Amino acid sequence: TQLLEQSPQFLSIQEGENLTVYCNSSSVFSSLQWYRQEPGEGPVLLVTVVTGGEVKKLKRLTFQFGDARKDSSLHITAAQPGDTGLYLCAGDNSGYSTLTFGKGTMLLVSP
Amino acid sequence: GAVVSQHPSWVICKSGTSVKIECRSLDFQATTMFWYRQFPKQSLMLMATSNEGSKATYEQGVEKDKFLINHASLTLSTLTVTSAHPEDSSFYICSARTFGPTTDTQYFGPGTRLTVL
Numbered sequence: 001t002q003l004l005e006q007s008p009q010f011l012s013i014q015e016g017e018n019l020t021v022y023c024n025s026s027s028v029f030s031s032l033q034w035y036r037q038e039p040g041e042g043p044v045l046l047v048t049v050v051t052g053g054e055v056k057k058l059k060r061l062t063f064q065f066g067d068a069r070k071d072s073s074l075h076i077t078a079a080q081p082g083d084t085g086l087y088l089c090a091g092d093n094s095g096y097s098t099l100t101f102g103k104g105t106m107l108l109v110s111p
Numbered sequence: 112g113a114v115v116s117q118h119p120s121w122v123i124c125k126s127g128t129s130v131k132i133e134c135r136s137l138d139f140q141a142t143t144m145f146w147y148r149q150f151p152k153q154s155l156m157l158m159a160t161s162n163e164g165s166k167a168t169y170e171q172g173v174e175k176d177k178f179l180i181n182h183a184s185l186t187l188s189t190l191t192v193t194s195a196h197p198e199d200s201s202f203y204i205c206s207a208r209t210f211g212p213t214t215d216t217q218y219f220g221p222g223t224r225l226t227v228l
Contacts, residue, residue: 033216042117042204042219043155088154092215098145098208099217104154 003027004091006102014110016078021105023089024071029100030093032065032072037086037104079109113139115207117220124195125228131191132223134205140185141207145217146178149202161188195227 005024013019023032031050035043047056049065049072056063060083062075076083086106090099114137124130134144142163147155159180160168167180177199179191188207192199206219 031215035219040202040222040224042115042206042221045216045218048216086152086154090217098157098160101154106152 004089004100004102006089006105008105009103010106010108012108012110013079015080017109019076019079019107021074021076021087021089021107022071023073023091023102025091025100026070027091027093027100028069029091030069031091032069033090033092033099034063034072034074035088035090037088038084043086043088076107079107081109081111083107084109113137113207113209113216113218115205115218115220117205117223119223120221121224121226123226123228126196127194129191129193130195130225131189132203132205132225134188134190134207134220136186136207136218139207139209141188141209142185143208144182144188145206145208146180146188146190147204147206149204149222155204158190163188192225195225197227200225200227 007022033048034046037043047063052067052069054065060077064073086104088104089102116135118133144161146158149155157170158173161180161182163182169175182188202222204222206217208217
C-alpha cells in the first residue's frame with residue numbers, strides 16, 4: 001500500500017505571509033499532482049510534476065518534485081484570501097489504477 | 112484541461128429512497144472513472160473504480176449492493192445509492208482518468224451533495 005503523508009493538516013495565516021506544504025512518501029511515484037478544492041466543489045488540478053527535481057511555477061505558487069520522486073512541496077508566496085482551500089497532493093504510479101491521495105492541507109488566509 | 116460534469120449538484124431525499132448520480136466526461140473518453148466520498152474538511156476516500164463495459168471494483172468496506180455503479184459508455188458512469196439512510200449523507204465526487212504520452216491525469220467533477228432526511 002502506498003501512502004502519502006501531507007503536512008501540515010491545517011494552516012491559518014495572515015494575508016501576505018509565505019507558506020510551504022509538504023507531501024512525503026517512502027514510495028516512488030511516476031508523477032505527482034497537486035489539487036486545490038474549495039468548499040462544495042470538486043478538486044481542481046493545479047499542476048503535475050513528472051521529473052525528479054522538477055520545479056514548476058504557477059504565479060505565486062511554486063511546486064517541487066523531489067529528486068527521488070518520493071516527495072513534493074508546494075510553496076505559496078504572499079498568500080491571499082483567494083488561496084484559501086483544501087490542498088491535496090496525489091501520487092500516480094502506473095502500476096495502480098488510481099491516485100494515492102494525501103490527507104490534505106486546509107489553508108485559511110485571513111485579510 | 113478536460114471537463115467532467117456531475118448531475119445533480121445537490122439532492123435531498125427521504126430515507127429509504129434511491130438516488131442516482133451521473134458523471135460525464137464532456138470532451139474526452141474515459142475508460143476508467145472513479146467515485147469518491149468526502150466528509151467535511153477531510154480528504155477524498157475512494158469508493159470504487161468504474162470500468163467501461165465491466166463490473167466496478169469496490170474498495171474494502173464499501174457495500175457494492177448499496178452503491179451500484181454502472182459505466183455503460185466511455186463518457187458516462189452512474190452511482191446509485193440504494194435505500195439511502197441519513198448516514199449516507201455526504202459529498203460524492205467522481206473523476207475520470209486521461210492517459211497521456213508521459214503521464215496520466217485525473218480530472219474531477221464538481222461533486223454532488225447528498226442529504227438524506
